[in-house]
Amino acid sequence: MSQKIEEKLLFELDSPGRRGASLPDLDVPEVSFSKALGSLARSQEPEALPELSEVDVVRHFTRLSAYNYSVDFGLYPLGSCTMKYNPKINEAVCRYEGLSGLHPLQDEATAQGALEVMHTLQGALCAISGMDACTLQPAAGAHGEFTGMQLIRAYHESRGNPRKVVLIPDSAHGTNPASAHFAGYAVEEFKSGADGCVDVEALKARMSEEVAAIMLTVPNTLGIFEKNIKAVCEILHAKGGQVYVDGANLNALMGITRPGDWGADVMHINLHKTFSTPHGGGGPGAGPVACKAHLEPFLPVPVVVKKGERYAFDYQRPLTIGKVHCFYGNFLVLVRALAYIETMGNEGLKRASELAVLNANYLRAKLKGKLELGFDGPTLHEVVFCDKGMPNGVTTMDIAKRLIDYGFHPPTVYFPLIVHGAIMIEPTETEPREEMDRFVNAVEAIVAEARDNPDMVKKAPHNAFRKRLDEVAAARTPRLVWRKG
Numbered sequence: 001m002s003q004k005i006e007e008k009l010l011f012e013l014d015s016p017g018r019r020g021a022s023l024p025d026l027d028v029p030e031v032s033f034s035k036a037l038g039s040l041a042r043s044q045e046p047e048a049l050p051e052l053s054e055v056d057v058v059r060h061f062t063r064l065s066a067y068n069y070s071v072d073f074g075l076y077p078l079g080s081c082t083m084k085y086n087p088k089i090n091e092a093v094c095r096y097e098g099l100s101g102l103h104p105l106q107d108e109a110t111a112q113g114a115l116e117v118m119h120t121l122q123g124a125l126c127a128i129s130g131m132d133a134c135t136l137q138p139a140a141g142a143h144g145e146f147t148g149m150q151l152i153r154a155y156h157e158s159r160g161n162p163r164k165v166v167l168i169p170d171s172a173h174g175t176n177p178a179s180a181h182f183a184g185y186a187v188e189e190f191k192s193g194a195d196g197c198v199d200v201e202a203l204k205a206r207m208s209e210e211v212a213a214i215m216l217t218v219p220n221t222l223g224i225f226e227k228n229i230k231a232v233c234e235i236l237h238a239k240g241g242q243v244y245v246d247g248a249n250l251n252a253l254m255g256i257t258r259p260g261d262w263g264a265d266v267m268h269i270n271l272h273k274t275f276s277t278p279h280g281g282g283g284p285g286a287g288p289v290a291c292k293a294h295l296e297p298f299l300p301v302p303v304v305v306k307k308g309e310r311y312a313f314d315y316q317r318p319l320t321i322g323k324v325h326c327f328y329g330n331f332l333v334l335v336r337a338l339a340y341i342e343t344m345g346n347e348g349l350k351r352a353s354e355l356a357v358l359n360a361n362y363l364r365a366k367l368k369g370k371l372e373l374g375f376d377g378p379t380l381h382e383v384v385f386c387d388k389g390m391p392n393g394v395t396t397m398d399i400a401k402r403l404i405d406y407g408f409h410p411p412t413v414y415f416p417l418i419v420h421g422a423i424m425i426e427p428t429e430t431e432p433r434e435e436m437d438r439f440v441n442a443v444e445a446i447v448a449e450a451r452d453n454p455d456m457v458k459k460a461p462h463n464a465f466r467k468r469l470d471e472v473a474a475a476r477t478p479r480l481v482w483r484k485g
């Protein structure tokens, strides 16, 4: 975006005497704010809020909203994040008053429709993943991982030994080791074979009864389907281990193949990735966990069950790991996901996965020869390039920053860690070909600039208010409070 005026803070726009409303003169006695509140008033003086007119405030927020890059604005090619377009019908459905007006402590008898929504969604997620049971409580993918690892721990404990180690391949998302560690396990990194998949012989040699589980992302973060997945499951199960599938990349598989059928025991599903709910900017999300029947007794309470024609919350579960979220999870996010699943239908979901893979392979074919591939095997819904061979020392970071000038959100960069200078692109099925071509043209132009005018790329972005930020300081010592003067 190319606005040249940077929007000021409301405090900086302050203009003493301006008012947001004009009201007729009082015809009742005036009572001061602090008097009306009495001892509840925290101060005698009103806070020094900025004084502004209505139009000042409306323009301020409208301008700010236009600074955001969103999937409603253009391609958002963040690999592994599945930034697909979120259909507006999801928003319409979750705003129905009968759903949005519910109170979480309302009696079950008066919320049968809401319970049916949850029960139906649990069933749909089990059908899509090939699992037997599901909890909708976890608030995100990482929270789902932690929940799933707790299920595995509780299962092993119920058999007398929680075990010690969780194996995680070097291509894994950083949340995997964090979740396993949080669940009390030692994390052991497992090297991928030359083909980007698990080395079955090495796994066989390593597997022992101290290993609680393996955590595998399928397809993995290189976009590669784990071709040895059945063998991996057999090796783990032969020694009583469990297979955790990180289902963040389920968008490549819907209606085509199911983790439950491979032998996986438990997985999480990112509704904000695969099932078109907003990614939230830290807001409410949902990362349901689906599992096989042997893990069901440990699921968080309450579980939504159907008894005859009635739906109910089941709290009577002696082996439960407890609650992982207040109430029942982020209900209106669940409604959005079910709206998506119901509007797509079986065929629609399958088609979405097919097109997601097709679009990624279209970009791969178009960009090959312009950027170097990070890994040269067949890939599914995402493709990883890298900055190898870029002229004049231009790096992945430079390319990402320059893409901002061309009006794109940059792809995921420097992940997965096993590809040096990775540029990871996931267009998703909702991108039209014209938008992907626009992106290809931008990358092509940047590669030409890297050769002919490298400073243009190295000093990018030129059209953004902020140039190169000190990213470490921004993360470690953020200034979150505005102070006058």
Ligand SMILES: *Cc1c(COP(=O)(O)O)cnc(C)c1O
Pocket: 080, 081, 140, 141, 142, 143, 173, 175, 176, 217, 221, 246, 248, 249, 270, 287
């Ligand atoms: C996104 C992602 C996660 C974590 O999901 P959040 O909802 O962001 O917590 C885990 N693993 C992979 C492979 C992912 O892409």
